[in-house]
Amino acid sequence: MKGNVVPMFDPPGPPDQKPEGAPARPLLRLTGISKTYANNTVALEGVDLDIRPGEFLTLLGPSGCGKSTLLKMIAGLAAPSTGTIDWPQSSYDALGEPDRLLGFVFQEPTLLPWRTVFDNVYLPLKLAGQRKAAVRERIMEVLAQVGLTRFANAYPRELSGGMKMRVSIARALVTNPRVLLMDEPFAALDEITRTKLNNDLLKLFAKQNLTVIFVTHSVYESVYLSSRIVVMSARPGRVSSDMTIDAPYPRDEEFRTSTIYNDYCRRASEALRQAMAESPEEPE
Amino acid sequence: MATPRDNSTLTEMLPPFVVGIIILAAWEAACRFFAIPAYLFPAPSAIGQSLIADGPSLMRALWSTLKVALIALGLATLIGSIVAFLFVQNRLIERSFFPYAVIMQVTPIVAVAPLIIILVKNTQVALIICATIIAVFPIISNTTIGLRSLDSGHKNLFAINNASRLQSLIYLRIPSALPFFFAGLRVASGLSLIGAVVAEFVAGTGGRSAGLAYEILQAGFQLEIPRMFAALFLITMTGILMFSVMVVLSKVALGPWHDSEHEQEA
Numbered sequence A: 001m002k003g004n005v006v007p008m009f010d011p012p013g014p015p016d017q018k019p020e021g022a023p024a025r026p027l028l029r030l031t032g033i034s035k036t037y038a039n040n041t042v043a044l045e046g047v048d049l050d051i052r053p054g055e056f057l058t059l060l061g062p063s064g065c066g067k068s069t070l071l072k073m074i075a076g077l078a079a080p081s082t083g084t085i086d087w088p089q090s091s092y093d094a095l096g097e098p099d100r101l102l103g104f105v106f107q108e109p110t111l112l113p114w115r116t117v118f119d120n121v122y123l124p125l126k127l128a129g130q131r132k133a134a135v136r137e138r139i140m141e142v143l144a145q146v147g148l149t150r151f152a153n154a155y156p157r158e159l160s161g162g163m164k165m166r167v168s169i170a171r172a173l174v175t176n177p178r179v180l181l182m183d184e185p186f187a188a189l190d191e192i193t194r195t196k197l198n199n200d201l202l203k204l205f206a207k208q209n210l211t212v213i214f215v216t217h218s219v220y221e222s223v224y225l226s227s228r229i230v231v232m233s234a235r236p237g238r239v240s241s242d243m244t245i246d247a248p249y250p251r252d253e254e255f256r257t258s259t260i261y262n263d264y265c266r267r268a269s270e271a272l273r274q275a276m277a278e279s280p281e282e283p284e
Numbered sequence B: 001m002a003t004p005r006d007n008s009t010l011t012e013m014l015p016p017f018v019v020g021i022i023i024l025a026a027w028e029a030a031c032r033f034f035a036i037p038a039y040l041f042p043a044p045s046a047i048g049q050s051l052i053a054d055g056p057s058l059m060r061a062l063w064s065t066l067k068v069a070l071i072a073l074g075l076a077t078l079i080g081s082i083v084a085f086l087f088v089q090n091r092l093i094e095r096s097f098f099p100y101a102v103i104m105q106v107t108p109i110v111a112v113a114p115l116i117i118i119l120v121k122n123t124q125v126a127l128i129i130c131a132t133i134i135a136v137f138p139i140i141s142n143t144t145i146g147l148r149s150l151d152s153g154h155k156n157l158f159a160i161n162n163a164s165r166l167q168s169l170i171y172l173r174i175p176s177a178l179p180f181f182f183a184g185l186r187v188a189s190g191l192s193l194i195g196a197v198v199a200e201f202v203a204g205t206g207g208r209s210a211g212l213a214y215e216i217l218q219a220g221f222q223l224e225i226p227r228m229f230a231a232l233f234l235i236t237m238t239g240i241l242m243f244s245v246m247v248v249l250s251k252v253a254l255g256p257w258h259d260s261e262h263e264q265e266a
């Protein structure tokens, strides 16, 4: 009975299944990306980055190094000043516009205050022309995933900051995206919720053929989640180092206590320190 | 849910109510003590008597004024919203027409009303035109600002979900504009009544009107000062009533979500 409700944006299957180990075609290729804002702030300069399908890539870097800017450009919400963004795999339409397989958790919750939690999560499906009755179960499922079942009928103003953020995560997941862009999604959450959502995200990542581009300030979170960490330096933002976390999925709480995890944390911290040293001090 | 709110409304209404009673009592006492004749400055009791005695004719006048104000408010809402929509569609349209909306707003209606009343044969229509002209501006400017005041995060949200222009309009722009629109509507409701009364005065001096302003003029000519005050009282009450209805309307429309409706709790 359940089976006829859930899959509405179910991935049509990976475009080309390649054997493990072969140099995968990148899902996304950034070449020479720079971004100068109208007020002459140079947010990014000369960023080259290949993102492979199925990767869990974390952007780690000091505040203001252009992580959000980069994520928005990947999503097509902002244009780079120079450089190109290519999606060699065609889960994107002819114009190179990202299609609905993209999910974005913004740094702010950006909920619509006049819609209930349920209707906020429903929004992406509504915009895609889905009837509410047809997707009710799916919406309740993602709400349960972020632990907000009881608040389905609440309005955003009745929620705490962390709860709003969880609604925003549910809204990004509800369409079953193939590529998930997450801008510090867990920063406003308490440690326990954060750990739970970390594990949920890893489960989702393992279950679905998902590519995640994740932004965080937490070295621990980045090591726990990612298969690859790109450390950025600020002013102008650029790639400072690029490290692969060579630990198999699925990962669980045991991984957090392993030596390999601690080892990577130390290396990531070191890389971050180096990146901070490259960035000049705040002018203020 | 309802009880604490009702209580707070009650505690909020009580002080001005008490002040009103005290003022009325002092007024009545002063009139009696100094034996001020009613044709100079009537006591509240005299005004009350006139309100009852002249009730039928005053009510007829009130209805006539109210009709003009309400029709004008409706027209202003309709025209103002449409104009605001046109403005946000295209900057050129806005730049070309906005100055004229301002000119309409800043030209005193008293100065224009005689012209309109001469030009338009039907007095009723002339009154409605005058009242609409002054009520429409706050709707235009507020709704325009509202339709433009989009949160960039919300814009991104709709872009990432490939929302069409129409979807963005219905699900984002219009709801974001509603609080601004209602603020404009509150102002417009007061202005439509003012416009109606002013236009009636102008038309009344030419002997072509039936509204409350005409009653005031007539009562003045005939030195029926209590009746003049009674008409004034009715105008004020009507203004308060219209404003309250707008407040309730915006509460119903925005109640559950908009922060401005929840200031006490914040």
Ligand SMILES: Nc1ncnc2c1ncn2[C@@H]1O[C@H](COP(=O)(O)OP(=O)(O)OP(=O)(O)O)[C@@H](O)[C@H]1O
Pocket (backbone or CB within 6 Å): A037, A038, A039, A041, A042, A043, A062, A063, A064, A065, A066, A067, A068, A069, A070, A107
């Ligand atoms: N709309 C804008 N106009 C002008 N400058 C901007 C704008 N948005 C961002 N910037 C600047 O670009 C730089 C990068 O901003 P961005 O938000 O991408 O940083 P971030 O790495 O996400 O920071 P944080 O970790 O604090 O979120 C900053 O110096 C910021 O001041």
Ligand SMILES: [Mg+2]
Pocket (backbone or CB within 6 Å): A067, A068, A069, A107, A183
């Ligand atoms: Mg950011």
